[in-house]
Amino acid sequence: MNHSHHMGMSYMGSNSTMQPSYHHPTTSMMMPITFYFGFKNVELLFSGLVINTAGEMAGAFVAIAQGSLLCKSQVSIRYNSMPVSGPNGTILMETHKTVRQQMLSFPHLLQTVLHIIQVVISYFLMLIFMTYNGYLYIAVTVGAGTGYLLFIDITEHCH
Numbered sequence: 001m002n003h004s005h006h007m008g009m010s011y012m013g014s015n016s017t018m019q020p021s022y023h024h025p026t027t028s029m030m031m032p033i034t035f036y037f038g039f040k041n042v043e044l045l046f047s048g049l050v051i052n053t054a055g056e057m058a059g060a061f062v063a064i065a066q067g068s069l070l071c072k073s074q075v076s077i078r079y080n081s082m083p084v085s086g087p088n089g090t091i092l093m094e095t096h097k098t099v100r101q102q103m104l105s106f107p108h109l110l111q112t113v114l115h116i117i118q119v120v121i122s123y124f125l126m127l128i129f130m131t132y133n134g135y136l137y138i139a140v141t142v143g144a145g146t147g148y149l150l151f152i153d154i155t156e157h158c159h
Contacts, residue, residue: 033132060139072144072148076151
C-alpha cells in the first residue's frame, strides 16, 4: 500500500527511473528528496535563480566553492583578530578570552559583524546542500575542505 500522498511525497511507481520527490505545498515545483546529478531546472536559493546549462552549473560550482571557502576563512579571521590584554602589557590574539570590559569595544563589535556574516553564509550553504544536487554538494564540501586547509591552524587545537 502506497501512503506517499500523506506527506506530499510522490513516487512514480516501482519501475520508474525518476527520483522520489516532495511536492512543495506552496508552489507547483517538485523538490527532490534524494541526491541526484543534473543541471536542468536546478533552483538555487531564490525563485528565478535557476540553473539550466552545464556552464551555469560550472559557474555555480565555482561561486559556491568560493563561498564555502570564505566561510572557513571567516572562522580564522574571527579567531585570530581579537586583541586581548595579556601579562606585562602584551597582547594576546585569542577571541575566546574576551573580557566583560571589552564588550562594547570596536574589536568586539567587529567580531559581532563577522559572526553575523559567517552565520548568513553558513545558512546559505546549508540551503544549497538541501537542494540534493550532487554537484552543488561537492562544491560546498570542496570549498569547506580547501578553506580548512588554507585557513585553519591545526596548532591552535593542540594545546
